[in-house]
Amino acid sequence: MADHVRDTQAGKASEIRFSHDTIGKNGQHINLDDVDGIDPSPETYAAIMATRKPNPRGPGYIKLYLLAGMVFLCSTMNGFDSSLMSSINVGQMCGALFIWMTDWYGRTWHIFFGCLGVCIGTIVTALSTNLPMFIGGRFLLSFFATCAHTSAPLYLVEISPAAYRGTIAGAYNTFYNVGSILATSSVYACHLHLSDHGDLDWRIPLWLQMVCPGIVCLFIKFFPESPRYLIANDQHEKARDIITRYHTNGDPDHPLVALQMKEMLGTVQGAPKATWKDLIDLKVLVETRSSRYRLMLNVAFSWFGQFSGNNIVSYYLPIMLDGIGITDTNTKLILNIIYSVIGWVFSVAGARLHDIVGRRKMLLSSTLGMIICLALVAAGAAGKVEYGNSAAATMSIVFIFFFGAIFATGYTPMQPIYPAEVVSNKMRAKAMGTFKLTAGAAGFLNTFVGPIALSSIGYWFYVFFVFWDTFEMAFMYFFFVETKGMTLEELDAIFEAKDPRKASVEAKNMQKRIIKERANVMADA
Known part of the structure; x- marks a missing residue:
């Protein structure tokens, strides 16, 4: 698909839109106007939102927020588990191999089975009487948790309206901090009150891991499926009903309904229904230049989100506390709770800002802030190690907290969301x-x-991350695509461009101009 601009006569608003021609499977051109049952619409999502924006506090949106809030518990479960004991990487990576099954039987079923497996793994772990049984339970828990908390953001990205995708889907990963707070608080309370009551001190926090996945298991199958999954499986009316209910507050004649149905149908029209072989065929990830570019962004941000100094900073915090004389276990637990609370507050704010400021500006500015904080943490640590300066160690701790706040604002909301946004529906x-x-x-x-x-x-390890994060910032500037305010299908046009990063920035600038002009026209009217 190619995007183009139509300038109207003087005194009228300009309109940016994407061509109705899109690229189907095997490279054939598909005209979206030919999709049966869909009225042609020359508008883009942003252009419609400029004049016919649905009420984000309407009944449909309220239902969507409640639905999303329930799905957020999958992230809470992940944060609880990781903070309680850290996950088994083998289990995580094995679970990742089965995410493709969401294309087979649906997003909500995969979330359900993942949460059910976590409950089973929790029971095995909490009742374990020997180390092999405990490790086996941990493996099950890590495996099924990966199934749940990887398919959950995929589901949220696909069901959220483009204008609020960063806020709704981005808020998902912020609840990792809620899980961390719950885990640390339960450990603190049990250590404080049950340390003399045998193994209850450590078994109760293990049992509490069942709460969030158990709640999700009870309710997730009452939720609608992803409209894009339904479209891919020829359930068009169900998809239309979901868009009508959650994106336009029940108005079936709203132009957003026709636009999104046309776009989603255009991505599957002409493509044969997936077979079992297609479901496990990985060629879709690398078959075209655009898919390879998309995969590059997916892998790059997946790595950046885990390897930007964030995990090392949190690891070093207890050591730094020892260095300035804070050795009491309860005090350290309280400081860890504070660190998690700060992370949650800033990550929630960041989720909203990603829809206001944009992904690129948020990620670039937060990475710069992280570089500065890491440089000061390294300087403070050097002052403590080389000169025994306790004030320098205190400065390091202060900037560890600043680093955590900045990382939470820019990175935490987007960690599982941006990798899902930048890939096509059939790749996701x-x-x-x-x-x-x-x-x-x-x-x-x-x-x-x-x-x-x-x-x-x-x-010096912090110094290494100063240089590494500088590389990340440069990589983001030259390659990362802006996804703010565009439907997942409109992004297909961006990635077909010779330079997707440049195309996305230009598209956003044009959208800003058009929205401003439309606002002026409406004001004059």
Whole structure:
């Protein structure tokens, strides 16, 4: 698809739109006006939103927020597990190999089975009487948790309206901090009150892992499927009903309904229904230049989200606390709770800002802030190690908290969302598996290599991340595509351009101009 601009006569608003011609399977051109049952619409999503914006506080949107809030519990479950004991990387990476099954039987079923498996893994772990049983339970828990909390953001990205996709879907990963707060608080409370009551001190927090996945299991199958999954499986009316209910507050004649149905149908028209072989065929990830570019962004941000100094900073915090004389376990737990609370507050704000400011500006500015904070953390650590300066160690701790706030604002909301946004509908399930494999590999490196490097070269490891994050910032500037305010199908046009990054920036600038002109026309009228 190619985008073009139509300038109207003086005094009228300009309109940016995407051509109705799109590229189907095997490269054939598909005209979206030929899709049966869909009225042609020359508008883009942003142009319609400029004049016919649905009420974001309407009944349909309220239902969508409640639905999303329930799905957020999958992220809470992930944060609880990781903060309680850290996940088993092998289980995570094995679970990532099965994300493609969401294309077979649906997004909500995969979330359901993932949460059910977490409950089973929790029971095995909490009742374990020996180490092999405990490790087996942990493997099950990690495997099924990956199924749930990787398919959950995929589902949210596909069901959220483009104008609020960063806010709704982005808020998903912020609840990782809620899970971390719950886990740390439960450990703190049990350590404080049950340390003299045998193994209840550590078994109760394990049992509490069942709460969030158990709630999701009870309700997830009452939720609608992803409209894009339904379209791919010839359930067009169900998809239309979902868009009408959640995107236009029940108005079936709203132009957003026709636009989105046309776009989604255009992505599957002419393509044969997927067979079992297609479901496990990975060629879709690399078959065209645009798909390879999309996969590059998916893998790059998956790695950046786990390997930007964030995990090393949190690892070093207890050591830095020891360095300034804070050795009490309860005090350290309280400071960890505060760190998680700060992360949650800033990540929630960041989720909204990604829809206001845009992905590129948010990621670039937050990466710059992280570079500055890491440089100051390294300087403070050097002052403590080389000169025994406790004030320098205190400065390091302060900037560790600043780093956490900045990372939470820019990166946390987008960690599972941007990798899902930048891939096409037919790539998304397999690409999310790739996202989790990449994140698992980065987590493996953080877990097993990071502490060794930190103990061997000390604060120089922070210096390494200063340079690494500088590289990340340059990579983002030259290659990352802006996805704010565009439907997932409109992004197809961006990635067909010779330079997708440039095309996305120009498209956003044009949209701003058009919205401003339309506002002026409406004001004059």
